[in-house]
Amino acid sequence: MNPVKGNFIAGEWAGSASGRTAERRNPADEREVVGEAPDSTADDARAAVGAVSDGYREWARRSPEARARALEQAADIMERGADQLAVELVREEGKTLSEARMEATRTPANLRFYAGEALRLAGQTFQPAGEGLVFSSREPVGVVVAITPWNFPLNIAARKLGPALAAGNGVVFKPSEVTPLMGQRLVEALLEGGVPAGALALVQGGAEAGAALVDDERVGAVTFTGSYLVGSAIHRAAGPAKRCQLEMGGKNAVVVLDDADLDQAADIIDRGAFGLSGQACTGTSRVIVHDAVHEELLKRLLERARRRRLGNGLDDGVDFGPLATRGQLEKVHRYLEKAIADGGRLQSGDEPLPDALAVGYFARPAIFTDVESSSRLAQQEVFGPVLSMHRASSFEEAVEIANHSEYGLSAGIVTGSLERALRFAREVEAGVVKVNQPTTGVAINAPFGGIKHSSSQTYKEQAGDTMMKFYTIDKTVYIGT
Ligand code: NAD
Numbered sequence: 001m002n003p004v005k006g007n008f009i010a011g012e013w014a015g016s017a018s019g020r021t022a023e024r025r026n027p028a029d030e031r032e033v034v035g036e037a038p039d040s041t042a043d044d045a046r047a048a049v050g051a052v053s054d055g056y057r058e059w060a061r062r063s064p065e066a067r068a069r070a071l072e073q074a075a076d077i078m079e080r081g082a083d084q085l086a087v088e089l090v091r092e093e094g095k096t097l098s099e100a101r102m103e104a105t106r107t108p109a110n111l112r113f114y115a116g117e118a119l120r121l122a123g124q125t126f127q128p129a130g131e132g133l134v135f136s137s138r139e140p141v142g143v144v145v146a147i148t149p150w151n152f153p154l155n156i157a158a159r160k161l162g163p164a165l166a167a168g169n170g171v172v173f174k175p176s177e178v179t180p181l182m183g184q185r186l187v188e189a190l191l192e193g194g195v196p197a198g199a200l201a202l203v204q205g206g207a208e209a210g211a212a213l214v215d216d217e218r219v220g221a222v223t224f225t226g227s228y229l230v231g232s233a234i235h236r237a238a239g240p241a242k243r244c245q246l247e248m249g250g251k252n253a254v255v256v257l258d259d260a261d262l263d264q265a266a267d268i269i270d271r272g273a274f275g276l277s278g279q280a281c282t283g284t285s286r287v288i289v290h291d292a293v294h295e296e297l298l299k300r301l302l303e304r305a306r307r308r309r310l311g312n313g314l315d316d317g318v319d320f321g322p323l324a325t326r327g328q329l330e331k332v333h334r335y336l337e338k339a340i341a342d343g344g345r346l347q348s349g350d351e352p353l354p355d356a357l358a359v360g361y362f363a364r365p366a367i368f369t370d371v372e373s374s375s376r377l378a379q380q381e382v383f384g385p386v387l388s389m390h391r392a393s394s395f396e397e398a399v400e401i402a403n404h405s406e407y408g409l410s411a412g413i414v415t416g417s418l419e420r421a422l423r424f425a426r427e428v429e430a431g432v433v434k435v436n437q438p439t440t441g442v443a444i445n446a447p448f449g450g451i452k453h454s455s456s457q458t459y460k461e462q463a464g465d466t467m468m469k470f471y472t473i474d475k476t477v478y479i480g481t
Helices: 042-055 057-061 064-080 082-093 097-120 155-166 180-193 207-215 228-238 262-278 291-307 326-341 355-359 395-403 418-427
Strands: 007-009 012-014 021-026 029-038 124-126 133-140 143-147 170-174 200-202 221-225 243-247 252-256 284-290 345-348 366-369 386-392 410-414 432-435 472-479
Touching: 007 042, 007 180, 021 082, 029 082, 029 180, 029 355, 042 143, 042 170, 042 200, 042 207, 064 082, 064 097, 064 155, 064 180, 082 097, 082 180, 097 155, 143 155, 143 207, 155 170, 155 180, 155 221, 170 180, 170 207, 180 200, 207 228, 221 228, 228 243, 252 262, 252 395, 262 284, 262 291, 262 386, 262 410, 284 291, 284 395, 291 345, 291 366, 291 386, 326 345, 326 366, 326 386, 386 395, 395 418, 410 418, 418 432
Parallel strands: 143 170, 143 221, 170 200, 221 243, 252 284, 252 410, 284 386, 366 386, 410 432
Antiparallel strands: 007 012, 007 200, 021 029, 124 133, 133 472, 345 366
């Protein structure tokens, strides 16, 4: 049975008016169809915006307590269903069961955090020039479009729908075409939790539907997470009248100095680079290591990469799932070829796979040494399990290589020196800095976003003092006597 119900527009679950659909297959075994979703058109997108534009005001008028309660109830529902949700997530996206369980529990935790934000919204009062009163209030922006990627299909979406709804906005949500069921599960929980049908629409599909949502003049704000390429197109298309929040790619580096505990460094890098099969925006893709410890670190990284157990994320003992799509697998293969052509030495990752894995999109964790920091592998986001190693002979050189990137999302350092750690935090060009921790993994209640090509520079996603500003308009009211 197809678990994907379709689009949710004006309170109805239905297919695309065009009848177009797209099939999703299990990335661990592409013989298995896990769902068939509408491949929505621009007309479907416009219908969704129209429905939310007409319907969200009743939600906006509800008290902050009522909005918070609905988000809390959605969180309860997701927590109760977390086991089943995690299994569905593995089958649809490919991550391992323990990675999926983590996401299925973090998502409701995020919703609870944003429920609290509904209660914390507050305006200001100002001293008027004459008699009367001047105050500002926080109003919802109106219709918010949320467009998300497939790698954290629940959590990233919750970080957008949660605060948007907490502030009283209506939301049109377009999940990735790779993970339609996870998009649906979040929407179902929110509706069951008490968000009214008028305030929420779900549009399944890809670029056509997404572009039409961004283009619609009835939309007040667009929040997007995905690639720099698509984010840039969205920024141009949204124009000056819409708010735009873009969370994009990364080329995250870990610096390992000669005073580092190398076992700790190898654990941190292995987890950051090869957790989620390398498909995390904050994933480690570059290691910059002091000459003196290069060989020892390499040895430890190779041991850990070779210990990884590839397979279906639902199978016991598997700690490295497939890539999410055939396109992802082909991209990883292309980058292995490019890196070799550019002079990199592949130390691990091209060993043949067992026949049993030929039914899925599997790639081994790959480690390259002798990579030029201006080469394609070092500069372009692969978004897969491919790690490049670079040598440095000093702290200063290591930071220079780390900063030689168009991206600036997450960066890490492994060192025993507090002084060097703090200097790194000051000098590295990244929105998130990790000392003796993997580049992946971020707190629910701390600001999150990057610099350079990793984020638009106007609003930070997820906590931080600009988060609720994105979803609210400061309205200034003058009261005369
Ligand atoms: P993608 O950019 O291909 O797609 C993202 C979303 O945009 C999808 O829903 C897609 O359907 C939609 N889309 C595509 N073309 C569009 C258009 N013209 N107009 C509107 N919407 C359009 O990214 P992906 O492959 O789904 O995800 C991987 C990327 O996401 C990587 O670059 C990764 O770094 C990034 N990412 C960033 C963060 C972050 O927080 N910075 C988090 C996770 C993933």
